[in-house]
Amino acid sequence: MARDIRDLDGLNPRVQDVVLNTPGARELLVGLADYSDLPAGPRRIAIGCAGGRHRASGLTELLARELRARGRQVDVEHLHVHLPRVLKAAVTSTGASA
Template sequence: MDPIRLISFGYLHLPQDQDGRPIPPTADRVEDVRERLRDPAAARDILDFDGFHPRVQDVVLHTPGARELIDNLVSYATLPAGPRGIAIGCAGGL
C-alpha cells in the first residue's frame, strides 16, 4: 500500500476564489470539521503546542465525534483503490 498524504489546514488561511469562497487543498477527500467537531483550541492550555504534543492529542481524541471521524477516515484509507491524499480542515489551525 502506498503512503497517504495527510494535509491539515485552516479555512481562514486559504486563498479564495472570485466569489470569496476558500479554495481547499487538492486531495481525494476533504473533511471540513468546523461544524462536526467542537474547537479543541477552546482548551486554552494547548494553544502553544502542535498536534504531536500528547496534551493536544488527548484533548482532540476526547472531543465528541473525533474517534468516529478517525475510524471513518481509516476505513476510507484502506479501500482497495486507496486515496493518495486526505485533507482535514478546521477554522484557523494549520
C-alpha cells in the same frame, strides 16, 4: 479549545488527547482509516480547520498513527502548524487576559 493547550500545537500529545476526546473524533478517525483501506481508497487525505494549529494537525497526527498501525506508509505535511494561533485571548477592561 482548552486554555492549557492554546499555545501548544497538534504535534503535542496533550493537544492530541483533547482532539481525540472531542465527540465524534474517534468515529471520524476510524472512518477515515477504513476508507483509506478500500482498494479504490484515497492516496491523500487532507484535514483542515480554522487555524490549523490544534484540531487539524492533531487529527492528522492521530490518523497517521492509526494508518501506520495498519501497516500503511504515511507521509505527513502540516501547512499551518507553525503559524500563530488565529484567536488571541480576550482582554478584559482591566487589561488582564481572560
